[in-house]
Amino acid sequence: MLSKAVLAHRSRVLAAVALGGALGSTLRYGVSLALPHADGGAVWPTLTVNVLGCFVIGAFTVLLAETERHHLLRPFLGVGVLGGFTTFSGYLADAGGLLATGQPLYAALYLLLTVLLALPAVVCGAALAGGLLTRSRRAPGTATGGEP
C-alpha cells in the first residue's frame, strides 16, 4: 500500500507533467501557425521547436543540477513543457511529407540537419547556463540563489 503522502506527491507530479505537456504542445502549435508552413516549407516549424527545445533543455539541466529548485520544476518544465514542445514523431512526419512530394534528397537532408543543429544546441545551452552560473557566483549579490 502506498502512503497518502506518496500518493499526493505522485498526483502532483502527474499534474505538473500534464499541465506542462498541454502548455508545450500549445506553444508548438502556435509556432506552426506563426512560421511559414505551406508549399515545401513545412519543415521549418518542427525544426525550430526541436532546436530551440534542445537549447533550453541543455541550459535547464545545468541550472537544475547546480542550484536548489522546487521538486516539481523538472516534471513541469523538463518532462512537460519541453517534452511537449519538441516532437520526434513530427520530425519524421515532416521527412515523410518531403518523401511523399517526391523530394527524397530533402527528406534525408532534413533528417540530418535537425540532428546536426539540435545536438550542438544542447551543448550551447549547457555552456551558456554554466557561464551564467560562474559569473553570478563571482559576483555575489547579483546571483538569484547566492549567499545571504
Place this chain on the structure above:
Amino acid sequence: MTTLLLVALGGAAGAVLRYGIDRGLRRARGSAFPWGTFTVNVVGSFLLALLVGGAATFDGLGSSGSRALLVVGLCGALTTFSTFGQDTVRLYTSGAPSHAVRYVLVTVLGGIAAAALGFGSAAALAYL
C-alpha cells in the same frame, strides 16, 4: 479556440503517457541506454503514421479536430526531441561517443521503420 484546447488536451495525455512509460521502463531495465525515450519515440511515430494513413480511409480521423487532438497533441507530446538530444549528448560526454552515434541511428531508423509499419497497417485496415 477549440483546436487549441484539443491540442492542449492531447498534449497533456501524451506527456503523462510518456512519463509513465519512461518511469516503467527505467525501473525495468536500469541500463545506460534510454529505453523509455526510445520506446515513446518509436511507438509515437508508429501511431502518427497509423493515424495519418488512416485519415485517408476513415473520415473521423481526417477531421481537423481529431488531427489536433491525436496527431498534433497526443503523438506530438508522446514523442520528444529535447530528451532525445539531451540523452545523446550525455552518452557522448560520458565517454561513449559510439553509444551516442548508435542511439541516434537506432532511434531514427527505428522510428522510420515504425512509421512505415504504421502506414502499412493503415492501408491493410482500409481493406478490412
